[in-house]
Amino acid sequence: MRPDHTLRLENVTIGELEQVSLTIASAEVVCLSGISGSGKSRLLRAVADLEDHGGRVFLGDIEQSQIAAHEWRRRVMLVPSESQWWSERVGDHFPDKAEVSGLSELGFDRQVMAWSVSRLSSGEKQRLALLRALAAAPQALLLDEPTANLDPETTETVERWLGSEIRERNMPVIWVAHDAGQIRRLADRAFYLNGHVLEAR
């Protein structure tokens, strides 16, 4: 039997957002949209435990506060819309001895690990941020507009690759997206943040 990685939000309250309850099954993709400032990113930050918040979050039967914060974040991985690169080479940002899968699917070869981060384009950064997140073997994904800097063709490549990884790794996913077409292609369920209330679409 596959391990249960259901992501469950119970009355999560952060900033203007109040009492958000949501259950995302393993391998389910929930898309989240809403005007900027409606609190989408902050909701993801609460789930990743990056900000003080009310309510409870569970991954399977483990509650957020039960395990060390860094261990929770490694399991419930947030990929921000603007990824940061703090070291000189791309490879320095990947977990040690990690099996990096998906390089060729996203248009890279192994050489990319030796690249200097200063020559990366914003689109390359965005794809590499996804690769390095998955290399840490998370059990749930929180994606904040992961294709915002990509052209339509690359966007669909990334969607196809992420979709198969999500199914294969059995991860629940909250995906912040704005493009109606993308939401239609990806979402098992979609929600719209309207005036700090979560509305099903």
Added chain:
Amino acid sequence: MEVIDLAWWKLALAAVLLLLLALCSHLSRLGITRSLLIAGTRTAVQLFLIGLILEALFAAADLVWIVLMAFVMLLVAGREVMARQERRLSGGWAFGIGTGAMFLSSFTVTILTLTVVIGPQPWYSPQYAIPLLGMMLGNTMTGVALSLDRLTESVWRQRAVIENRLMMGQTWREAVGDIRRDAMRGGMIPSINAMAAAGIVSLPGMMTGQILAGSPPAVAVKYQILVMFTITVGTGFGALMAVSVGSRRLFDTRERLRLDRLV
């Protein structure tokens, strides 16, 4: 060798030279005339006052008064450390961390130097204790202020990087490790540079003063080496402590970056 006392009129001559400089800078509109004059006056007044206090202290040689003096010096240095930080921890933490780090490092090293190395009778003889502590505090203050300022400023500027590292599952210690190292280095580099350049680029101030006051250079040199070593040790440990406690305070128990704790 006799100590040549400085006659008042010779001191006045130096003051006239300073006034001359002030006049020149006023005429060439450098815009620093005011601060030059204020700083000059402060030097004279503050040093005369401390001279009076030291004379009284030396005459009394009472441990209580010396300890009191030492704590006044510590509190003034703590306030200075706090004032030198652009962004600082709120709620008394900036003052507390700076003062605590300076207290532990300067006082320990000064007392150790007095009791073990120099060994005057009694060990707290003010002629030795007060100048030594003053030099320790002055330098530790610079080191602690520099490293705390570098810490809070870098964390503020690199908050996105720190948070992204936390998102990747790094511990707070890993996420801020580069910044901590950099801040500690920043606090220690002035004393390392001073040691490296000592005697070649310039004669250190204390040694110069001692030689001018009539000490044989060989004795002055030994004291100078002692002072530079102890200053570096005090500054280094002070910066280490301040950065360790300060960086811990920037994260909470759930390893979240808490920039709201900075003002």
